[in-house]
Amino acid sequence: xxxxxxxxxxxxxxxxxxxxxxxxxxxxxxxxxxxxxxxxxxxxxxxxxxxxxxxxxxxxxxxxxxxxxxxxxxxxxxxxxxxxxxxxxxxxxxxxxxxxxxxxxxxxxxxxxxxxxxxxxxxxxxxxxxxxxxxxxxxxxxxxxxxxxxxxxxxxxxxxxxxxxxxxxxxxxxxxxxxxxxxxxxxxxxxxxxxxxxxxxxxxxxxxxxxxxxxxxxxxxxxxxxxxxxxxxxxxxxxxxxxxxxxxxxxxxxxxxxxxxxxxxxxxxxxxxxxxxxxxxxxxxxxxxxxxxxxxxxxxxxxxxxxxxxxxxxxxxxxxxxxxxxxxxxx
Numbered sequence: 001x002x003x004x005x006x007x008x009x010x011x012x013x014x015x016x017x018x019x020x021x022x023x024x025x026x027x028x029x030x031x032x033x034x035x036x037x038x039x040x041x042x043x044x045x046x047x048x049x050x051x052x053x054x055x056x057x058x059x060x061x062x063x064x065x066x067x068x069x070x071x072x073x074x075x076x077x078x079x080x081x082x083x084x085x086x087x088x089x090x091x092x093x094x095x096x097x098x099x100x101x102x103x104x105x106x107x108x109x110x111x112x113x114x115x116x117x118x119x120x121x122x123x124x125x126x127x128x129x130x131x132x133x134x135x136x137x138x139x140x141x142x143x144x145x146x147x148x149x150x151x152x153x154x155x156x157x158x159x160x161x162x163x164x165x166x167x168x169x170x171x172x173x174x175x176x177x178x179x180x181x182x183x184x185x186x187x188x189x190x191x192x193x194x195x196x197x198x199x200x201x202x203x204x205x206x207x208x209x210x211x212x213x214x215x216x217x218x219x220x221x222x223x224x225x226x227x228x229x230x231x232x233x234x235x236x237x238x239x240x241x242x243x244x245x246x247x248x249x250x251x252x253x254x255x256x257x258x259x260x261x262x263x264x265x266x267x268x269x270x271x272x273x274x275x276x277x278x279x280x281x282x283x284x285x286x287x288x289x290x291x292x293x294x295x296x297x298x299x300x301x302x303x304x305x306x307x308x309x310x311x312x313x314x315x316x317x318x319x320x321x322x323x324x325x326x327x328x329x330x331x
Contacts, residue, residue: 012320016313023309024302028080031301032073038093038296039069065093067298080302089303094295099303102288107270107307109179110277110284113200114269117207122262124208125215130251132216133223144220148213157275160206164279167202175199177281203280207273215258222254229253260319267315271308 042061046052052060062068083090089099132140151159168176175181180195226232227250235245274290281287285304292300 012317016317019313020306020309024084024306025077027305027309028077028302029073031298031305032076036296037069038065038298039067041296066091067093089306090299092292092300093297094291094300095297099300102300103285103303103307106283106285106288109282110269110286112196113203113277113282113284114207114273115266116200117204118211118262118265118269120204121208121212122215122258125212126219126251126255126258128212129216129219129221130223130246130254133220133227133254134246134250136224144213144216148217151210151213154210155275156206156210156273157279159209160202160276160279163202163205174202176202179283199280199282203276203282206276218258218261219254222257223250226250226254256323259322260316263315263319263322264312267312268308270311271304 039058039061042065043054043057046057046061047054050057080090087100089103091097092099092102095102128140128144132138132144135141163174164176167174175198179199180186180192181199184192184195186192232245232249235249271285271289273284274286274293276282277284277286278290285307288300289304291297292304
């Protein structure tokens with residue numbers, strides 16, 4: 001039995017590796033065949049701004065970007081794979097620094113921002129959804145449905161812009177951009193932590209307000225289906241306390257399908273949110289991903305997409321483990 005279980009996990013790990021390799025290859029090809037050449041774009045810009053002839057500008061652009069689009073794509077691919085084997089993601093074309101350093105510097109900001117907003121939205125959502133499912137005839141039921149329908153249809157960056165308008169422009173209470181004030185010296189001190197938290201309030205609010213309703217509706221639907229199960233009715237007949245029925249019988253079973261969604265959400269979190277982080281000029285992964293796409297930085301794009309792929313694949317693997325722990329039937 002244990003040997004069969006180990007074989008299953010080995011197969012899953014192999015599937016993970018194949019998935020990452022396939023996604024990495026597909027991303028590499030798509031980035032290269034998309035319209036737009038960073039060398040040509042820089043050369044044309046040099047022609048316009050410096051009055052150079054195109055051939056000379058093109059040669060300088062290739063040297064500056066350290067990229068030659070005339071090299072066959074298969075040669076570029078194997079060169080990239082060799083870099084990965086050495087633990088390198090290459091150098092950013094626009095920032096002239098290691099892609100690993102850029103990702104390492106921006107990832108903590110994104111994790112801080114999105115982990116707090118995701119966990120808050122998940123916890124508040126499942127509590128609200130379970131309560132509304134248990135008290136279906138209260139006014140909270142239509143309020144939750146309307147709120148979720150409205151907020152899920154509004155992009156989170158629009159909510160971010162509205163928060164900036166209210167709290168930065170009108171009330172002048174919160175900063176509208178950056179991760180912290182330039183006048184504050186980074187370090188392990190309360191002044192720095194407080195300033196970082198103040199800058200993160202509106203981005204966290206934008207994520208929270210647009211996602212909490214979806215978690216609540218999903219939990220409500222799952223809880224309603226569980227409430228109709230025979231074991232819940234049997235628990236009521238036995239006279240068990242309402243709190244125990246809600247937590248042990250309804251909540252634990254209704255939350256199972258949401259665990260996978262939460263794990264995948266955490267995986268996608270490593271890609272940040274390009275629109276929201278760009279609106280707040282927040283130096284997370286999403287901000288640099290947006291910059292790399294807009295300025296055709298192939299190396300930075302590849303590194304960002306590879307990070308997202310690995311995070312999503314690992315999060316799915318963790319979701320399988322959590323499901324087997326929460327639901328003994330899956331073991």
